[in-house]
Amino acid sequence: MAALNYFEYMRDFVVEILKDLVASGTLPEDQDFKQVLVEPTRDITHGDLATNAAMVLANSSGLKPQDLAGQIVVELLKLDCVFSAEVAGPGFINIVLVDNFWHARLAEVLEAGIAYGGSTLGNNRPVNIEYVSANPTGPMHVGHGRGAVIGDVLANLFAKIGYDVTKEYYINDAGAQVNMLARSLHFRYLEVLGADVGGIPEGLYPGEYLVDVGKKLVKRDGDRWQNEKECSWLKPLRLFAIDSMMSLIREDLLALGVVHDVFSSERNLVESEGVDEIMTILEDKKLIYEDALPPPKGMQLDDWEKRPQTLFRATLFGDDVDRPIKKSDDTWTYFATDMAYHLDKFRRGFRIMINIWGADHGGYIKRMQGAVKAMTETAGELDVQLCQMVNLMDNGEPVKMSKRAGTFVTLREVIDKVGKDVVRFIMLTRKNDAQLDFDLTKVLEQSRDNPVFYVQYSHARCSSVMRQAAEIFKAEEISIEALRNSDFGYLIDPAELALIKIMAAWPQTLKGAAEAREPHRIAYYLHDLSAAFHALWSKGSKENTSLRFLSEDNLPLTLARLALVKALAMVIASGLELMGIEPVQEMR
RNA sequence: GGCCCCGUAGCUCAGCUGGAUAGAGCAUCGGUUUUCUAAACCGAAUGUCGCAGGUUCGAGUCCUGCCGGGGUCACCA
Numbered sequence: 001m002a003a004l005n006y007f008e009y010m011r012d013f014v015v016e017i018l019k020d021l022v023a024s025g026t027l028p029e030d031q032d033f034k035q036v037l038v039e040p041t042r043d044i045t046h047g048d049l050a051t052n053a054a055m056v057l058a059n060s061s062g063l064k065p066q067d068l069a070g071q072i073v074v075e076l077l078k079l080d081c082v083f084s085a086e087v088a089g090p091g092f093i094n095i096v097l098v099d100n101f102w103h104a105r106l107a108e109v110l111e112a113g114i115a116y117g118g119s120t121l122g123n124n125r126p127v128n129i130e131y132v133s134a135n136p137t138g139p140m141h142v143g144h145g146r147g148a149v150i151g152d153v154l155a156n157l158f159a160k161i162g163y164d165v166t167k168e169y170y171i172n173d174a175g176a177q178v179n180m181l182a183r184s185l186h187f188r189y190l191e192v193l194g195a196d197v198g199g200i201p202e203g204l205y206p207g208e209y210l211v212d213v214g215k216k217l218v219k220r221d222g223d224r225w226q227n228e229k230e231c232s233w234l235k236p237l238r239l240f241a242i243d244s245m246m247s248l249i250r251e252d253l254l255a256l257g258v259v260h261d262v263f264s265s266e267r268n269l270v271e272s273e274g275v276d277e278i279m280t281i282l283e284d285k286k287l288i289y290e291d292a293l294p295p296p297k298g299m300q301l302d303d304w305e306k307r308p309q310t311l312f313r314a315t316l317f318g319d320d321v322d323r324p325i326k327k328s329d330d331t332w333t334y335f336a337t338d339m340a341y342h343l344d345k346f347r348r349g350f351r352i353m354i355n356i357w358g359a360d361h362g363g364y365i366k367r368m369q370g371a372v373k374a375m376t377e378t379a380g381e382l383d384v385q386l387c388q389m390v391n392l393m394d395n396g397e398p399v400k401m402s403k404r405a406g407t408f409v410t411l412r413e414v415i416d417k418v419g420k421d422v423v424r425f426i427m428l429t430r431k432n433d434a435q436l437d438f439d440l441t442k443v444l445e446q447s448r449d450n451p452v453f454y455v456q457y458s459h460a461r462c463s464s465v466m467r468q469a470a471e472i473f474k475a476e477e478i479s480i481e482a483l484r485n486s487d488f489g490y491l492i493d494p495a496e497l498a499l500i501k502i503m504a505a506w507p508q509t510l511k512g513a514a515e516a517r518e519p520h521r522i523a524y525y526l527h528d529l530s531a532a533f534h535a536l537w538s539k540g541s542k543e544n545t546s547l548r549f550l551s552e553d554n555l556p557l558t559l560a561r562l563a564l565v566k567a568l569a570m571v572i573a574s575g576l577e578l579m580g581i582e583p584v585q586e587m588r
Numbered sequence: 589g590g591c592c593c594c595g596u597a598g599c600u601c602a603g604c605u606g607g608a609u610a611g612a613g614c615a616u617c618g619g620u621u622u623u624c625u626a627a628a629c630c631g632a633a634u635g636u637c638g639c640a641g642g643u644u645c646g647a648g649u650c651c652u653g654c655c656g657g658g659g660u661c662a663c664c665a
Contacts, residue, residue: 042608052607055645065645089608090645135665172665266665296661298589309662320591320661327663334665362592363660386593388659430601433593435658437600446627449600449613453627461625468624505604512604524602527612538629541621550624565624587627 003108003116003507007049010095011038014051017075026071027061040505047084047094048501055091065091102497103488105504109567110484114574117506122163126349129155131356132253132260133170136245137181138207140252142390142438143358145411148258149427149580150387151356153519156578161514166350169260170341173242174267175334180204181245182238186225188214189237193223207408213244252412257420257580264344266337274340275332278375279325281343287313287374293321312339317370335364339371346372346380354517359386359433385517387432393439418443421581425452428523428579446587451527455572456584458530461537462569463585465549469562472552478559483566486559493547495536496564502529503571510578519579526575533568 014036021027035056041047054069061068069087076085076095083098109116131151134144152167159165172178184205187197192214200206217225217240225233246263253259269275282288289311295304310326312335325336345353353372357364365384372382392399392409401408415423422443429451430436446453469478476482491497506525513521540547549561573583 037607039607040604042603042610046608050607055607059645092608094608133665137665175665177665293662296590299661301662304662307663311662324662329663331663333663338665359593359659361660361665365592386659388593434601435594447614448628450627451613454613457625457627461628465624509604516605518604520602521604524604524612527602531612534628535630537624538620538626541624541626541629545623548624587625 003112003119004105004504005507005511006097006101006105006504007038007040007508010049010097011036011051013076013079014038014053014072017072018053018057020075021071026063026068027057031057031060041094044498046088046092047086047096049095049097050088051093051095052091054087054093058091069093099489099492099497102500102504103491106488106491106500106563106567107484109503109570110480110563113480113570114577116570116574117510118160118162119507119511120162121511122158122161124162124164125352126166127158127163127352127354128166128168128345128348128350129158129354129356130168130170130345131155132249132258133172134249135172135177136242136249137177137205138245139209140249140411142392142409142411142414143387145256145414145423146390146427146432146436147356147358147387148253148256149424150385150432150519152258153424153428153522153579154354154356154385154514154517156580157510157514157519157522160578161510163352163514166262167260168262168264168345171242171246171263171265171267172334173265174270174337175331178238178242179234181241182234183230185210185213185217185237185241186230186233189217189225192218193226195226209248210241213241216240216244252410252415255412255415255420256423264341266341269337269340269344270332274344275336278336278340278343281375282312285374287316288325289313289322291322293324312367312371312374314367314370317366317373319366319370323367335367335371338368339375342368342372342380342382343375346376351380353380353382355382355384356432357384357386359388362386383517385432388435390427391435391437393437393442395441396439399440414438414440422452424580425455425523428520431518431520451523453587454534455526455530455576457587458533459569459572459576459583460585460587461533462565462572465565466562466569468550469558472550472558473555478562480566483559483563486563487556488560488563490557490560491564493536493539495532495539495547496561499529499532499536499564499568502532503567506571506574522575522578526572526579529568529571529575 015033018027018031018033022029022031036051036053038049038051041050053072054065058065058068066087069091073085073087073093076082081097081101082095084096086094088094129151132144132148134140155165155167184200187200187204188210190197279288290308291311292306292308295301307328309324311322312325314323315321323335325333327333342353369382372380399409417440426438426443443450443452448454509521509525513519540549549565550558576583
């Protein structure tokens with residue numbers, strides 16, 4: 001059973017009331033209630049919920065917003081779940097719900113456990129989320145890690161609200177760069193065999209990581225490529241290098257807890273003539289022509305040459321210029337193969353496609369969306385989420401990185417240093433289109449300003465209470481089943497209810513985060529939830545010892561509070577699971 | 589020069605698709621521990637939401653134009 005989204009629940013009541021007002025002639029016919037919202041109040045002193053219904057509809061009814069609001073309030077007060085409702089400000093209606101209502105939400109949490117907040121909103125519709133897709137030419141850097149986490153958590157989000165999610169990685173294993181990789185490997189290979197190659201030439205990949213690959217190649221093939229011409233070794237070395245890089249990347253992703261469902265190969269597409277087919281389709285639609293592009297306006301390009309190219313009419317779909325799909329050597333551009341790739345996704349049944357790209361690819365969004373529109377007759381929707389740079393810091397100082405100087409810090413090194421869970425959490429502490437500072441020292445600090453610690457600490461405190469409870473009660477007395485049947489009527493302190501209210505907002509938090517494609521909201525939600533719990537904890541520990549979770553002289557009360565603590569642990573665990581993070585039982 | 593992103597407290601950032609008196613953390617000042625983890629909590633102080641217009645009952649949020657920072661701009665992927 002899906003948990004109650006109480007905003008929608010209350011909105012239904014409000015709309016019912018409005019319909020009655022239409023029926024009674026207070027409101028004119030043909031009302032559009034789309035703009036009527038039931039939202040959380042920004043200020044808790046205003047109540048639990050607020051609706052703008054009166055303000056939205058006052059104009060058409062000829063009533064003053066406050067007067068219309070007054071009539072709605074009368075009806076709202078008849079509802080069992082409404083404790084109070086009053087007109088405020090320009091015509092808002094502030095609503096406070098009865099404690100009972102919140103207690104019922106607590107029961108829902110305990111019933112659903114870690115699955116709480118999940119739903120079937122997605123109706124099992126297929127969603128394809130493509131992320132990471134790092135070029136197989138070397139190890140991943142920290143920026144790739146950010147895209148990996150954002151994509152992964154977004155995938156979890158969509159799965160949680162009932163979509164059929166496919167997590168996909170596109171391997172750029174065609175084109176010039178993988179030939180460069182093969183040549184770079186050949187140098188390393190010769191080195192391993194004892195030749196003095198005098199360093200890796202400019203333009204090739206100088207990274208040390210290819211030395212190991214060279215060794216493995218010697219182990220497999222001996223010296224058979226040593227004196228061969230490039231045309232004979234290029235293809236086998238390219239394959240060997242790509243395979244090696246991809247297994248390296250997959251190992252690193254696994255270390256980050258990221259596992260893709262599908263790996264698609266660009267080379268496969270090209271070789272299976274999927275790209276040629278695109279040409280046919282687009283030519284039929286008269287979207288392909290030959291011409292030379294004008295140079296970009298206002299830019300100094302001394303070496304600009306007029307060059308006739310095969311172009312796609314991207315401007316018809318909102319792009320700024322038409323885009324080339326063939327290079328002068330007659331091979332496909334990246335754009336052309338990417339079009340074929342997205343048509344392939346569409347044909348596999350995906351109407352919703354989400355790509356996570358680095359911000360440096362921002363200029364490709366319009367043309368790719370245009371291409372998808374053109375190929376799918378607008379039936380396919382491509383959404384691209386850009387993620388900004390990660391600035392690696394150490395104790396407040398930027399970490400200087402240079403590939404050439406060998407001071408390049410890889411994603412794997414960061415994971416090994418601070419742990420996968422910390423990396424995953426920190427990557428979600430900013431919205432994805434803002435730059436992110438990742439401080440290797442600060443993320444391990446145990447203090448309030450480290451959100452990873454702060455959230456984990458609240459979960460650990462829950463565990464601590466349950467451990468203490470096990471000293472007082474028999475196991476079956478504090479089973480989840482038993483806690484569910486405890487008397488929630490004991491939970492009446494504002495701090496306790498505040499905690500339940502935040503828990504009850506989990507379902508709509510999930511929905512909102514998925515729809516806005518903003519996984520960072522999960523991290524912020526967990527932080528807020530933890531803050532409410534730490535506050536309650538401290539309130540009980542000194543201000544008012546009667547608020548302590550465990551009081552041996554009132555066991556029914558204690559059971560109700562244990563139910564609250566247990567439920568909280570479940571919601572935190574639910575959120576952390578979504579983020580791919582293991583909740584801790586104690587801090588050390 | 590074109591396009592995209594960003595500009596919110598001294599610093600780092602939220603702001604839930606247009607709601608009420610714009611919020612957290614850090615830093616500053618003051619307080620809380622015989623008792624479930626003080627690795628925490630409570631309180632005080634902090635604003636021209638880059639600037640100027642516009643849209644409307646209502647704008648940090650939407651539209652236009654500027655200013656500042658970053659990214660990107662044909663035969664790389």
